[in-house]
Amino acid sequence: MNDNKNKYPIGELPQSASQSSQVVDELAEKKREQKKSLIKVGAMLVLSIIMLIFSSLSWFTNNRSVEGSGMQIKAGGMPFELKTSGTTALYQTRTNEIFPNAPSASTTSGGNSSISWLVNQGSNINNYKDSDKTLKEITKIDSSDYGLGPGSNGILKFTVVPTNPDAQLNLRFTTVLKGYSADYDDDGYEIDTKALTDISDENINRYLNGHILFFYEFRDGSDTNIVMIENNEFEMSFTGETEVTLYWVWPETLRNILNRNITGLDDSSAQNEIRKLLFAHPEIFLERTGTPSDSSKPYDEISIASLTDENISSVSEDILTTTKKYEKYSGWYNNADQTLGDSVSYVSFELTAELNNSIE
Numbered sequence: 001m002n003d004n005k006n007k008y009p010i011g012e013l014p015q016s017a018s019q020s021s022q023v024v025d026e027l028a029e030k031k032r033e034q035k036k037s038l039i040k041v042g043a044m045l046v047l048s049i050i051m052l053i054f055s056s057l058s059w060f061t062n063n064r065s066v067e068g069s070g071m072q073i074k075a076g077g078m079p080f081e082l083k084t085s086g087t088t089a090l091y092q093t094r095t096n097e098i099f100p101n102a103p104s105a106s107t108t109s110g111g112n113s114s115i116s117w118l119v120n121q122g123s124n125i126n127n128y129k130d131s132d133k134t135l136k137e138i139t140k141i142d143s144s145d146y147g148l149g150p151g152s153n154g155i156l157k158f159t160v161v162p163t164n165p166d167a168q169l170n171l172r173f174t175t176v177l178k179g180y181s182a183d184y185d186d187d188g189y190e191i192d193t194k195a196l197t198d199i200s201d202e203n204i205n206r207y208l209n210g211h212i213l214f215f216y217e218f219r220d221g222s223d224t225n226i227v228m229i230e231n232n233e234f235e236m237s238f239t240g241e242t243e244v245t246l247y248w249v250w251p252e253t254l255r256n257i258l259n260r261n262i263t264g265l266d267d268s269s270a271q272n273e274i275r276k277l278l279f280a281h282p283e284i285f286l287e288r289t290g291t292p293s294d295s296s297k298p299y300d301e302i303s304i305a306s307l308t309d310e311n312i313s314s315v316s317e318d319i320l321t322t323t324k325k326y327e328k329y330s331g332w333y334n335n336a337d338q339t340l341g342d343s344v345s346y347v348s349f350e351l352t353a354e355l356n357n358s359i360e
Contacts, residue, residue, distance in 0.1 A: 086120035151252035153264025210284025
């Protein structure tokens, strides 16, 4: 995104919020957008189910770590399959590079233990293939239509297909979000003949997992809730073929988090969870500047000892209405966004499913 026309709308400030903090956001956004390159996410979305059988005959999954071992991996004994619908997404060449054993099949049946995530116009991660542009044009460093940036959001879907449609199936899902950097020529076009490089910097990976957040839709009778995927895993039970919906958001500004008005997440509890996570783990949202008074507590100024709703609301209101505080913390949030835009060219999102016998 290089101008405001590509921005998603944000909610209005409450009456008590400082108007000058809006100016801080606008100036910071303009400065940040002048430098930020969009992150391409494309087809690097993989549903991965990889199973091994030990002598104990217990099942377990392993994210690709055994794919190059020469061992024969079979999925036929699992009591379920995963499937997706749609078409091959953008950046499939890069997907094949990162996940060489994940074919563009629609289901894990037929011996496919790992498949690429198919997408459609309504279920994608800004990577739906609907363009007459060449791939070179799409992967230009400042292309704004086919990548992620602050304010991006959307959904992903997949379907669980139990072998026995009448039996309850308990599954544990594990997710992995990883970043990669690409090389660009002097004109800003990606050099697609050069392999991507894994992002190993701990700070960048921390910001990546704090700024791009995932949720799953949980249905309990007639009630539907959107629940944050915490610690990269979640559990669900199924009876019969069931479609699972995941939501992803990249909050545009710190104000969106504090005001609980993040675009693309129409669930008050989910909005509360993001704000709570900010105060519980500010290090994954904020890249601070300056030297903290206590080096062992670099984010102590924004940390809350007791994460009650009352305390979180009070501190949020204080930050929003105190210009100097908002300017500082908003700047730290934008710093992390800037680091992501400068350092990350692609991200992959991998989901692994395994049997979960801990659910009663």
